[in-house]
Amino acid sequence: MSENLLAGQTTYISVIVPIYNEEDSIPGLCQALLAVLDLLGRPFEIICVNDGSSDRSLEILRQETTLRPELKVVSFRRNYGQTAAMMAGIDHASGEIIIPIDADLQNDPEDIPLLLAKIEEGYDVVSGWRKDRQDAAIRRNMVSRMANRLISRISGVHLHDYGCTLKAYRRDVVKGIRLYGEMHRFIPIYATWMGARVCEIPVRHHQRQFGKSKYGLERIVKVLLDLMVVKFLDRHFVKPIYVFGSIGITSLIISFLGTVWMMWLKLVEGVSMILTPLPLLVAMTFLVGVMCILMGLLAEMLVRTYFESQQRSVYLVRETLNLETK
Numbered sequence: 001m002s003e004n005l006l007a008g009q010t011t012y013i014s015v016i017v018p019i020y021n022e023e024d025s026i027p028g029l030c031q032a033l034l035a036v037l038d039l040l041g042r043p044f045e046i047i048c049v050n051d052g053s054s055d056r057s058l059e060i061l062r063q064e065t066t067l068r069p070e071l072k073v074v075s076f077r078r079n080y081g082q083t084a085a086m087m088a089g090i091d092h093a094s095g096e097i098i099i100p101i102d103a104d105l106q107n108d109p110e111d112i113p114l115l116l117a118k119i120e121e122g123y124d125v126v127s128g129w130r131k132d133r134q135d136a137a138i139r140r141n142m143v144s145r146m147a148n149r150l151i152s153r154i155s156g157v158h159l160h161d162y163g164c165t166l167k168a169y170r171r172d173v174v175k176g177i178r179l180y181g182e183m184h185r186f187i188p189i190y191a192t193w194m195g196a197r198v199c200e201i202p203v204r205h206h207q208r209q210f211g212k213s214k215y216g217l218e219r220i221v222k223v224l225l226d227l228m229v230v231k232f233l234d235r236h237f238v239k240p241i242y243v244f245g246s247i248g249i250t251s252l253i254i255s256f257l258g259t260v261w262m263m264w265l266k267l268v269e270g271v272s273m274i275l276t277p278l279p280l281l282v283a284m285t286f287l288v289g290v291m292c293i294l295m296g297l298l299a300e301m302l303v304r305t306y307f308e309s310q311q312r313s314v315y316l317v318r319e320t321l322n323l324e325t326k
């Protein structure tokens with residue numbers, strides 16, 4: 001537990017707001033968040049992460065912070081994207097419960113108490129579900145519904161809406177997590193894989209009032225590629241040679257069968273090898289096979305460097321009894 005120096009109390013809730021060019025939304029957002037959090041009567045902080053805004057966002061945040069010490073700002077030198085902004089927020093948060101929310105007021109701060117109630121029921125992650133999403137029907141809502149279904153299928157973690165920023169996490173689930181690319185939406189998946197209890201509740205969603213969305217359709221490609229990485233890292237991170245090696249060995253077997261077939265054609269049927277595509281096939285599959293196995297060995301070396309240089313363990317312990325956690 002960490003001290004909230006200003007209030008002299010332990011911070012309970014850390015709200016994290018990624019902000020990129022949202023100058024018109026900020027005053028209303030701060031007001032709405034403070035109203036909800038003040039009512040809860042628990043020590044809190046609001047960490048606004050200015051993700052290299054080129055408008056007056058930082059200036060407005062500066063004004064707001066002079067009024068309330070609970071408002072804190074981390075300001076990036078340039079635009080690094082929403083995932084990086086969320087990570088900076090998590091790194092600076094001292095609360096027991098971490099709640100990210102969009103700055104554009106599309107999420108409703110009034111839903112925070114609902115998320116909190118679920119966390120207090122004993123869940124480690126509560127994910128918001130924009131059941132009645134107020135964005136472009138086909139370009140956003142339909143595409144996102146399909147993407148969500150795919151993510152749910154591939155990850156085996158069944159949520160309706162991974163993309164909703166409004167979620168609540170117990171601190172130990174997200175502290176120390178490293179996020180890249182579009183991966184903030186996969187935190188519930190990581191968390192489930194690490195043994196956390198995850199649930200989902202419907203949250204309100206409003207149309208954007210000010211400014212415009214920072215994303216287009218290109219995000220979907222990034223999300224799908226990240227999904228592949230996440231899935232690969234989950235399954236095979238510790239033993240990459242199993243993936244590369246299996247592909248390599250399959251390829252070598254095909255190469256061997258091709259050679260046998262080629263020989264048989266030549267010796268038994270008297271067909272010249274050059275008239276078939278077999279020599280090419282054999283050479284290609286042989287090369288692919290050898291390369292895959294070598295790449296697998298290389299990946300194994302990387303994994304060892306990762307674990308050993310950071311003194312990480314390949315397992316995670318939830319608790320120990322009569323024993324110091326190592």
Ligand code: UDP
Nearest residue numbers: 018019020051081082085102103104213214
């Ligand atoms: N955002 C950010 N950095 C970026 C893009 C977006 O911090 O590079 C913030 C943005 O200010 C907003 C949130 O991420 O608070 C969600 O962005 P947006 O509303 O554009 O996404 P949408 O709701 O359209 O999915």
Ligand code: MG
Nearest residue numbers: 102104106208
């Ligand atoms: Mg938005």
